[in-house]
Amino acid sequence: xxxxxxxxxxxxxxxxxxxxTRKAEFRDLFDGHTVRFYxxxxxxxxxxxxxxxxxxxxxxxxxxxxxAEELFLPGDLMHILARKWYMEQxxxxxxxxxxGQILVLGAGFDHLGLRYAGRGIPSLELDTPRMAQLKRQLxxxxxxxxxxxxxxxxxxxxxxxSDLLQQxxxxxxxxxxxxxxxxxxxxxxxxxxxxxxxxxxxFASPVLVSTHxxxxxxxxxxxxxxxxxxxxxxxxxxxxxxxxxFRALLQNSGFRIQKEYGPDAIxxxxxxxxxxxLPMLRGFYLFSAR
Ligand SMILES: C[S@@+](CC[C@H](N)C(=O)[O-])C[C@H]1O[C@@H](n2cnc3c(N)ncnc32)[C@H](O)[C@@H]1O
Numbered sequence: 001x002x003x004x005x006x007x008x009x010x011x012x013x014x015x016x017x018x019x020x021t022r023k024a025e026f027r028d029l030f031d032g033h034t035v036r037f038y039x040x041x042x043x044x045x046x047x048x049x050x051x052x053x054x055x056x057x058x059x060x061x062x063x064x065x066x067x068a069e070e071l072f073l074p075g076d077l078m079h080i081l082a083r084k085w086y087m088e089q090x091x092x093x094x095x096x097x098x099x100g101q102i103l104v105l106g107a108g109f110d111h112l113g114l115r116y117a118g119r120g121i122p123s124l125e126l127d128t129p130r131m132a133q134l135k136r137q138l139x140x141x142x143x144x145x146x147x148x149x150x151x152x153x154x155x156x157x158x159x160x161x162s163d164l165l166q167q168x169x170x171x172x173x174x175x176x177x178x179x180x181x182x183x184x185x186x187x188x189x190x191x192x193x194x195x196x197x198x199x200x201x202x203f204a205s206p207v208l209v210s211t212h213x214x215x216x217x218x219x220x221x222x223x224x225x226x227x228x229x230x231x232x233x234x235x236x237x238x239x240x241x242x243x244x245x246f247r248a249l250l251q252n253s254g255f256r257i258q259k260e261y262g263p264d265a266i267x268x269x270x271x272x273x274x275x276x277x278l279p280m281l282r283g284f285y286l287f288s289a290r
Contacts, residue, residue: 034088034111081270102179104126104179109138178206191238214242257287257289
């Protein structure tokens with residue numbers, strides 16, 4: 001991941017969420033702030049990505065886009081809806097249980113830092129320098145005067161997370177939510193292992209809320225499409241271990257999974273309630289671990 005570049009994967013998460021929430025049934029799963037946030041993100045993306053804001057408002061364009069997506073990577077679109085929905089639910093629940101500060105790793109264009117800063121919870125977002133700069137501009141432009149998350153640049157493994165946490169998260173004793181939505185996928189296994197130990201050492205009571213792509217559960221064709229689509233935009237999935245390996249790695253680093261949702265549970269819970277024919281991406285998991 002080049003630290004001076006816009007993350008295309010982060011941009012397309014916002015674009016896909018924006019396109020999906022043009023449909024009332026999907027939009028109603030989220031509150032108005034969340035839906036409007038991604039509208040503003042897509043509107044503010046650099047040229048030519050910002051044109052999705054215009055074109056995706058037309059149903060035939062959306063239908064074409066959906067058909068093309070489903071042909072190459074079935075379930076990719078629904079996984080976007082699911083990750084935004086489950087992450088919000090899991091973090092809301094933890095905040096209700098008294099977790100008092102939030103760290104968002106690889107925050108990209110997501111709305112969680114702003115959502116919880118708005119509820120008076122100190123939130124720190126980290127991403128590469130270019131992404132941190134774009135996010136700051138976005139929030140200053142669209143949410144002036146509103147409580148904002150702190151946003152700092154950090155590229156792993158080039159920078160030290162431990163030093164940054166010591167300087168900028170001075171209350172390690174506070175119950176802390178660490179959000180890693182679509183982040184670990186870009187790091188080598190040894191970097192993920194070191195990162196988990198750093199988090200465990202720094203915080204007294206952390207809970208990790210994360211996604212995981214177990215690439216071994218995709219067919220070889222879909223795995224090829226997944227990897228190639230990221231490589232085309234200069235990004236590389238480095239992690240991709242099986243969910244079983246990731247569970248063991250979490251456990252060795254002192255994190256035990258509390259909640260886990262795999263593709264079948266997501267289809268059963270979420271997709272059945274929204275009446276859609278679109279499938280869920282195989283190999284996609286969400287979990288919380290303490
Ligand atoms: C797939 S995007 C996810 C963005 C956001 N969390 C979401 O789910 O909408 C991955 C994010 O991780 C960041 N990222 C990737 N590799 C990174 C690294 N080595 N160090 C820091 N950030 C990285 C990217 O810049 C990007 O914003």
